[in-house]
Amino acid sequence: MADIKQEKGRFYIGNSDQPDAEVTFTESDDIVIEHTMVIEDKQGAGIGKQLIDRVVDYAREQEKQIVPVCTFAHEILSTDKKYDGVWEGPL
Template sequence: MSIDITHNENAQRFETTIDGHTGYISYQDQGDTLVYDHTIVPSELGGKGVGSALVKHALDYARSHDKKVVPQCSFVATYIKKRPEYAELVK
């Protein structure tokens, strides 16, 4: 399944809506650092890789914008722990 993710800057989150259900990862912008604080995936979208796709998108965004990340959300922290290619982003 291809997941289309958009950056909702006003709400400070990356989000996707599938079949009327919206999943997102929210952040706090602290200048050169993004604090990823919540990853929300409705149960209707669970098990489809939505959470991982959102986190990957958010981390790739941070990398391409030369920002560090604080993985306040445990889902984000676990994702990074399993993928050492993102470890250098952690502040």
């Protein structure tokens, strides 16, 4: 598993200024996943899914629901029953 770091509104891997991968979100009553990015040479290694899983863990810790505006996040959340109950879907 990658070393996932947290800042307000995002989880990321690598350098804060130029991350190798990141997921950004806004948080109020829900957690709205806005964007997921993985640099080209790291794609296909499951890093994006690890970031989504970290947001899921965070949402469960905060007792909040996820709204996946990001199409990648929506795809991940809608394809596995382990995410049932933590996201507001389908879109």
